[in-house]
Amino acid sequence: xNMNICLMPGDGIxxxxxxxxxxxxxxxxxxxGHTVQTETALIGGAAIDAAGNPxxxxxxxxxxxxxxxxxxxxxxxxxxxxxxxxxxxxxxxGIRKALGLFSNLRPAVLFPELAAASYLRPDIIGQGLDxxxxxxxxxxxxxxxxxxxxxxxxxxxAFNTMIYSESEIERIVRVxxxxxxxxxxxxxxxxxxNVLDVSRLWREVAIRTAAEYPDVALSHMYVDNAAMQLIRDxxxxxxxxxxxxxxxxxxxxxxxxTGSIGMLPSASMGSGGPAxxxxxxxxxPDIAGQDIANPLATILSVSMMLRFAFGLEKEAAAIDAAxxxxxxxxYRTGDIYVGEGEKVGCxxxxxxxxxxx
Amino acid sequence: xNMNICLMPGDGIxxxxxxxxxxxxxxxxxxxGHTVQTETALIGGAAIDAAGNPxxxxxxxxxxxxxxxxxxxxxxxxxxxxxxxxxxxxxxxGIRKALGLFSNLRPAVLFPELAAASYLRPDIIGQGLDxxxxxxxxxxxxxxxxxxxxxxxxxxxAFNTMIYSESEIERIVRVxxxxxxxxxxxxxxxxxxNVLDVSRLWREVAIRTAAEYPDVALSHMYVDNAAMQLIRDxxxxxxxxxxxxxxxxxxxxxxxxTGSIGMLPSASMGSGGPAxxxxxxxxxPDIAGQDIANPLATILSVSMMLRFAFGLEKEAAAIDAAxxxxxxxxYRTGDIYVGEGEKVGCxxxxxxxxxxx
Ligand SMILES: CC(C)[C@H](C(=O)O)[C@@H](O)C(=O)O
Ligand SMILES: CC(C)[C@H](C(=O)O)[C@@H](O)C(=O)O
Numbered sequence: 001x002n003m004n005i006c007l008m009p010g011d012g013i014x015x016x017x018x019x020x021x022x023x024x025x026x027x028x029x030x031x032x033g034h035t036v037q038t039e040t041a042l043i044g045g046a047a048i049d050a051a052g053n054p055x056x057x058x059x060x061x062x063x064x065x066x067x068x069x070x071x072x073x074x075x076x077x078x079x080x081x082x083x084x085x086x087x088x089x090x091x092x093x094g095i096r097k098a099l100g101l102f103s104n105l106r107p108a109v110l111f112p113e114l115a116a117a118s119y120l121r122p123d124i125i126g127q128g129l130d131x132x133x134x135x136x137x138x139x140x141x142x143x144x145x146x147x148x149x150x151x152x153x154x155x156x157x158a159f160n161t162m163i164y165s166e167s168e169i170e171r172i173v174r175v176x177x178x179x180x181x182x183x184x185x186x187x188x189x190x191x192x193x194n195v196l197d198v199s200r201l202w203r204e205v206a207i208r209t210a211a212e213y214p215d216v217a218l219s220h221m222y223v224d225n226a227a228m229q230l231i232r233d234x235x236x237x238x239x240x241x242x243x244x245x246x247x248x249x250x251x252x253x254x255x256x257x258t259g260s261i262g263m264l265p266s267a268s269m270g271s272g273g274p275a276x277x278x279x280x281x282x283x284x285p286d287i288a289g290q291d292i293a294n295p296l297a298t299i300l301s302v303s304m305m306l307r308f309a310f311g312l313e314k315e316a317a318a319i320d321a322a323x324x325x326x327x328x329x330x331y332r333t334g335d336i337y338v339g340e341g342e343k344v345g346c347x348x349x350x351x352x353x354x355x356x357x
Numbered sequence: 358x359n360m361n362i363c364l365m366p367g368d369g370i371x372x373x374x375x376x377x378x379x380x381x382x383x384x385x386x387x388x389x390g391h392t393v394q395t396e397t398a399l400i401g402g403a404a405i406d407a408a409g410n411p412x413x414x415x416x417x418x419x420x421x422x423x424x425x426x427x428x429x430x431x432x433x434x435x436x437x438x439x440x441x442x443x444x445x446x447x448x449x450x451g452i453r454k455a456l457g458l459f460s461n462l463r464p465a466v467l468f469p470e471l472a473a474a475s476y477l478r479p480d481i482i483g484q485g486l487d488x489x490x491x492x493x494x495x496x497x498x499x500x501x502x503x504x505x506x507x508x509x510x511x512x513x514x515a516f517n518t519m520i521y522s523e524s525e526i527e528r529i530v531r532v533x534x535x536x537x538x539x540x541x542x543x544x545x546x547x548x549x550x551n552v553l554d555v556s557r558l559w560r561e562v563a564i565r566t567a568a569e570y571p572d573v574a575l576s577h578m579y580v581d582n583a584a585m586q587l588i589r590d591x592x593x594x595x596x597x598x599x600x601x602x603x604x605x606x607x608x609x610x611x612x613x614x615t616g617s618i619g620m621l622p623s624a625s626m627g628s629g630g631p632a633x634x635x636x637x638x639x640x641x642p643d644i645a646g647q648d649i650a651n652p653l654a655t656i657l658s659v660s661m662m663l664r665f666a667f668g669l670e671k672e673a674a675a676i677d678a679a680x681x682x683x684x685x686x687x688y689r690t691g692d693i694y695v696g697e698g699e700k701v702g703c704x705x706x707x708x709x710x711x712x713x714x
Contacts, residue, residue: 087551089551089552093552118478119477119481119588120476120477120478120588121475121476121477121478121479122478124476141519141553144516147554148554149554152522155522155523156522156523156558157521157522157523157558158521158554158557159501159518159519159520159521159555160519160553160554160555161517161518161519162498162516162517162518162519163514163516163517164514164515164516165509165510165513166512166514192602192605194444194446195446195450195498195499196498196504196517197504197505197506197515197517198515198516198517200441200515201506201513201514201515202515223606224605224606224608225609227584227606227607227609228609228610228612228613228618231588231614232476232613245549246606248549248580248581249581252581252582252584252585253584253585253588253610255585256584256585256588256589257588261585
């Protein structure tokens with residue numbers, strides 16, 4: 001198979017971690033008889049600096065022409081005071097919308113080797129943790145219209161619209177059901193149906209859609225309770241499906257409790273077009289360029305890419321196994337180092353994974 | 358002083374815990390030479406059953422006529438399938454709006470005696486935890502108009518409006534600044550200004566308002582990051598101020614990490630009229646009527662009432678001290694029992710606090 005990948009290294013540690021991940025991709029491809037072609041495109045702050053725009057037209061075109069997209073990270077203090085209309089994040093939101101990436105898969109997994117790094121009490125985390133958060137990514141308050149500023153009773157007021165249509169809800173619940181079916185067969189839909197109209201439709205459509213998957217057990221939880229339950233008893237969850245803003249909050253919460261946020265990949269997919277893969281963590285400008293960032297989340301994003309974009313299960317498993325091997329040998333980047341094993345930098349970690357493949 | 362209190366026991370364990378809290382209030386009043394008059398009003402499911410309406414007019418009138426309101430809890434499975442327009446929660450939302458209770462104070466405090474019950478890793482919680490979440494309570498998507506259902510491209514869509522005016526933001530930030538000034542002098546304003554227009558106005562007004570409090574150090578955090586930081590390093594927070602929906606999620610998250618959610622009170626205040634005090638926890642229908650609920654959060658809500666509604670600091674401190682004494686002696690209700698001390702029920706716990714005053 002030939003894989004045509006668009007790389008968007010982005011800002012901060014983005015370029016370093018993407019470099020390592022591409023090496024891993026190329027090695028796996030070679031080993032299994034595939035070929036890889038890459039093209040690099042600008043996004044975020046890097047694109048603002050080079051082109052005055054966080055998402056140049058050429059980037060959208062390059063992504064659309066690719067089979068899959070690998071993103072590093074965007075943003076940093078350098079662009080914090082910039083006109084909101086062209087902030088680095090606009091690049092991220094823009095490419096999600098342009099590629100129709102409505103489904104964001106964020107696994108929150110505890111790597112047994114890193115259990116000591118989890119922030120939860122050992123007896124809670126001891127029961128393991130393997131949650132898949134399926135976040136709707138192109139709807140809700142992120143993109144809802146109308147939005148902006150107005151004048152109410154003589155003073156300024158600003159507003160956004162949380163809106164979902166039936167088909168938007170249905171397609172993301174369907175994705176979540178398909179995933180749940182291949183895992184623990186439990187799906188928890190998170191909403192705020194006791195307060196929000198948009199959540200009541202969400203719940204109604206979730207029930208209707210999940211009914212087509214009788215092997216999947218659907219439950220519902222209010223978002224405030226979900227924020228608690230993730231801490232109180234995370235092992236109760238298998239797959240969580242929720243809307244954009246709730247998913248933003250809950251997926252970050254779910255990933256931090258693993259203690260391994262530098263390890264967690266994500267996939268953003270649409271219906272048919274190229275999907276986008278990226279680490280969950282941010283651009284970490286404070287450690288950029290020092291060769292100490294953790295490339296494993298990006299490397300595991302390549303594994304997700306092979307699995308979800310190309311259906312290359314064996315190839316993906318080879319990467320997962322290599323990462324496990326390296327962790328088992330005790331190698332750690334600074335963010336996951338908790339006093340044991342050997343501390344290594346970004347390129348050294350990349351090389352170790354490469355060797356283990 | 359004569360204190361005219363409206364009691365709304367509500368549903369589930371509400372009546373039991375309010376009964377204990379009233380006894381404590383009466384004892385403290387007597388000890389310090391005050392008098393208490395109480396009136397009881399219907400709210401939530403109890404009001405639906407009795408009057409077909411979760412917030413009868415008579416309840417609103419009784420609350421408005423009181424100096425302060427003490428609420429138990431509302432809701433339960435019995436009313437889960439009821440017409441959304443008259444759900445028990447509508448009573449709660451309605452009374453907040455009717456009394457103009459725009460500021461919701463939710464302390465997340467770790468009781469040293471209960472440190473073992475915290476869900477976080479001991480070394481993280483070891484640094485202590487004393488956060489005050491100041492949640493805006495009458496704005497945002499909870500009440501924003503327009504809201505409802507519409508038809509978009511031939512299919513149903515549902516929507517809510519997240520909206521804040523300058524004055525709504527200013528008054529809640531002011532409350533938070535005043536509180537921060539009396540505590541650790543740090544205020545973290547939580548928003549999603551990288552995505553939402555409403556958050557950008559929030560941040561602008563927060564900066565402008567907090568500038569009048571030069572002794573308070575203002576910082577800003579995105580809500581997804583705040584959900585992580587509460588777990589990663591909760592002791593970095595002193596006072597958090599945020600909008601209604603984010604506050605709903607983050608205050609629940611902050612309280613669960615203490616492991617003492619059955620211990621945490623809250624206050625909801627407006628500008629001038631009667632304030633409302635209630636435990637953070639819910640109506641726990643599964644244990645209602647068994648005399649095993651934890652009355653301490655409601656008892657501590659009475660302490661907040663004395664302090665915030667009546668300025669009776671000594672009286673409030675007497676309750677706080679009595680609760681500490683009872684905990685130090687090892688008495689625990691089931692929810693905070695972690696293998697040590699003596700397990701007691703709801704009325705026994707109330708009696709113990711009464712004795713300790
Ligand atoms: C950077 C920001 C716009 C983005 C989001 O809110 O979606 C990020 O938090 C994420 O979760 O990918
Ligand atoms: C019951 C519900 C309407 C309410 C809210 O969302 O405000 C509750 O969660 C709370 O936090 O007091």
